[in-house]
Amino acid sequence: xxxxxxxxxxxxxxxxxxxxxxxxxxxxxxxxxVRTAARALAWADGATFVLRDGDKCxxxxxxxxxxxxKGKRFPMEICIxxxxxxxxHATVIEDVFADPRxxxxxxxKTFVKSxxxxxxxxxxxxxxxxxxxxxxxxxxxxLVKVLQALADATSVSISNVYLxxxxxxxIAELTRQKELAESAILAKNQFLANMSHxxxxxxxxxxxxxxxxQLSGLSDEGGGYARLAQDGAxxxxxxxxxxxxxxxxxxxxxxxEQDAVDLDELLRSVEAHFEHEAQAKGLGLAFDQAxxxxxxxxxxxxxxxxxxxxxxxxxxxxxxxxxxxGVSVRCTHVRGDGRARLHFTVSDTGIGMDDRQSGxxxxxxxxxxGAHNRHYEGAGLGLSIAAKLARMMNGxxxxxxxxxxxxxxHLLVEVRIAQEDAQPLAERRTPAxxxxxxxxxxxxxxxxxxxxxxxxxxQPDDSTLEPRRQG
Ligand SMILES: Nc1ncnc2c1ncn2[C@@H]1O[C@H](COP(=O)(O)OP(=O)(O)OP(=O)(O)O)[C@@H](O)[C@H]1O
Ligand SMILES: [Mg+2]
Numbered sequence: 001x002x003x004x005x006x007x008x009x010x011x012x013x014x015x016x017x018x019x020x021x022x023x024x025x026x027x028x029x030x031x032x033x034v035r036t037a038a039r040a041l042a043w044a045d046g047a048t049f050v051l052r053d054g055d056k057c058x059x060x061x062x063x064x065x066x067x068x069x070k071g072k073r074f075p076m077e078i079c080i081x082x083x084x085x086x087x088x089h090a091t092v093i094e095d096v097f098a099d100p101r102x103x104x105x106x107x108x109k110t111f112v113k114s115x116x117x118x119x120x121x122x123x124x125x126x127x128x129x130x131x132x133x134x135x136x137x138x139x140x141x142x143l144v145k146v147l148q149a150l151a152d153a154t155s156v157s158i159s160n161v162y163l164x165x166x167x168x169x170x171i172a173e174l175t176r177q178k179e180l181a182e183s184a185i186l187a188k189n190q191f192l193a194n195m196s197h198x199x200x201x202x203x204x205x206x207x208x209x210x211x212x213x214q215l216s217g218l219s220d221e222g223g224g225y226a227r228l229a230q231d232g233a234x235x236x237x238x239x240x241x242x243x244x245x246x247x248x249x250x251x252x253x254x255x256x257e258q259d260a261v262d263l264d265e266l267l268r269s270v271e272a273h274f275e276h277e278a279q280a281k282g283l284g285l286a287f288d289q290a291x292x293x294x295x296x297x298x299x300x301x302x303x304x305x306x307x308x309x310x311x312x313x314x315x316x317x318x319x320x321x322x323x324x325x326g327v328s329v330r331c332t333h334v335r336g337d338g339r340a341r342l343h344f345t346v347s348d349t350g351i352g353m354d355d356r357q358s359g360x361x362x363x364x365x366x367x368x369x370g371a372h373n374r375h376y377e378g379a380g381l382g383l384s385i386a387a388k389l390a391r392m393m394n395g396x397x398x399x400x401x402x403x404x405x406x407x408x409x410h411l412l413v414e415v416r417i418a419q420e421d422a423q424p425l426a427e428r429r430t431p432a433x434x435x436x437x438x439x440x441x442x443x444x445x446x447x448x449x450x451x452x453x454x455x456x457x458x459q460p461d462d463s464t465l466e467p468r469r470q471g
Contacts, residue, residue: 010041010146017150021157025164030157031061034129034150039063041146042139044131045111050081051127057081064132068110078103080117085125090118090148094138114138118147121155129154189247196244200237207233235377242381245307246364249388256301256392261415263296267327270309274317274325283317284324291330295340299416304389309344311382312397312409316348318376320406323349334417341395344411353401361399362387386411 017037024030031049039047046064050057057079059069076082083101084091093115096102114137119125129151131139210230214223248254271287278285309327316325326347334340353361357368367380387397395413 013037013041014146014149014153018153021153022160024157024161027158027161030154030161034154035061035063038129038131038147038150041150042116042131042143045134046132048081048130048132049127050130052076052085052125057085057128060127064111065134066111068112068132069106074103074106079106080115081128081130084117084119084128088119088122088125090116090144092116092139092144095136116144116147118144118151120151120158122148122152126155126158186251189251192243192247193251193253196240196247200240200244203233203237203240207237239379239381242379242385245385246381246388249385250364254392256304256389258299258416259302260418261298261300261302261305263290263294263298263329266302266306266309267329269306270313270327273310274313278317278325281317281320282322283320285317286324286326288326288328291328293334294329294331294342295334295415295417297418298340298342299418300393300413304393305413308386308389308397308411308413309346311386312344312346312411315382316346316350316407316409318378319352320348320350323406325349332412338417339414340417342413342415344413346409346411347406349406352403352405352407353399354403358399358401362397 014037017033020033021030024033035047035049038044038049046062046066046068048059048064048068048070049061051060052058053073055076056073057076058073059071059081062068062070074082076086080091080093080099080101091101093099093102096107096112096115097104110132111134112132113135115130115132116139117128117130120127120129129147131147207230210226210233214226214230218226245254267287267290271285274285313325313327324347327344328347329342329344332341332343353368360366361368361380361383363380364384365380366384367376367378383397390397390411390413393413393415395411397412398410399407400410401407
């Protein structure tokens with residue numbers, strides 16, 4: 001009678017166990033759930049969890065009133081779990097000592113008198129679940145069905161565990177590879193930073209000596225050589241500074257300063273830097289008056305802003321054989337919290353770029369056309385650095401360029417305006433400023449190239465600015 005009894009709550013228990021199994025992430029947890037559930041569902045005195053290990057049955061786990069065979073391995077042929085796995089179906093044994101499939105010696109040392117066993121994964125068993133009683137009992141069909149349902153849920157859960165483990169291992173491996181790659185990049189950046197620093201120190205010495213040499217009464221020829229050497233060393237220093245910056249930027253080790261910036265001074269310093277080069281090439285250099293409402297002073301990183309503008313204007317001058325390079329600035333909007341958005345535009349009438357080229361020039365060490373290397377010096381770092389710095393200033397750089405017609409480069413940055421500095425630059429500046437900024441020979445804002453340039457320079461709003469390429 002008792003043998004046919006299935007606990008009235010066994011369905012609820014089975015559902016609960018199935019839910020627990022679905023959340024198990026390790027084989028150990030699966031076994032823990034199953035051994036307890038099997039024993040409870042069968043009102044048994046013990047339960048075992050057996051796994052197939054080649055031609056052996058491995059008694060991996062158990063829950064019993066006294067020890068059974070946990071941790072032991074038996075050949076498939078001589079143990080009942082092996083029989084269940086080989087025959088792919090459940091068995092019930094009312095009297096273990098009367099059944100020839102049972103190795104009596106092994107059972108005599110235990111409390112077991114009767115038992116039931118079901119295979120895990122009937123189609124191709126990977127294990128078995130056994131339940132045991134201290135007295136002779138014949139478990140009914142209902143109980144075997146419940147145990148088989150438990151074994152089926154166990155099989156699904158084991159597959160999930162393997163899948164989960166495989167996934168976890170793959171994720172761990174990918175994470176490891178990513179970390180390795182990141183630490184390699186960090187090491188490379190550190191190396192670049194160290195090397196740049198180490199090379200810069202003697203290079204500064206060389207530059208100083210070359211300057212002294214030129215003051216030491218050299219012949220015309222000697223002076224010419226010293227000047228050439230100085231130009232070369234200056235370029236090398238600029239390159240090293242760029243390499244140092246890009247490695248710092250890529251490693252996230254560059255912080256912005258908070259200076260009080262005078263926009264007029266900033267623009268004049270950029271202009272003064274390129275005046276001679278532009279003049280020597282016969283280019284017009286037109287720094288337009290700041291747009292209405294542009295703040296005269298603001299808080300930002302003056303050095304880094306100048307660095308961005310140096311590269312943008314430097315590029316415009318470098319890649320423009322004839323015509324005009326124009327620079328304009330305006331404030332696109334001021335927020336209530338004192339933050340303002342400045343929009344600088346650097347326009348040229350130079351060689352320009354096609355869409356493919358302007359799509360790659362923001363990458364480190366990339367020039368629009370490899371062949372340029374022969375005509376235009378540079379390492380292809382300037383735009384990449386400028387774009388990263390602009391991003392740190394909550395802004396961006398975008399290019400609007402056309403081969404043979406020229407390039408408009410838009411720089412957007414966010415700055416802070418102190419209340420007392422909210423006076424716009426346009427109101428503060430004397431009218432003489434416009435005339436001052438044009439290089440000799442360009443004839444002021446009224447001359448043809450400037451007019452041409454002003455027509456070409458778009459004055460987009462933040463919202464309407466649709467650059468072809470952005471960095
Ligand atoms: N105004 C421009 N007109 C035409 N091509 C440009 C212009 N600005 C940039 N480019 C193209 O984009 C490339 C990348 O510019 P970037 O400033 O990064 O490098 P670079 O000027 O060549 O070298 P570096 O700035 O490191 O000295 C340039 O080599 C050039 O091919
Ligand atoms: Mg450049």
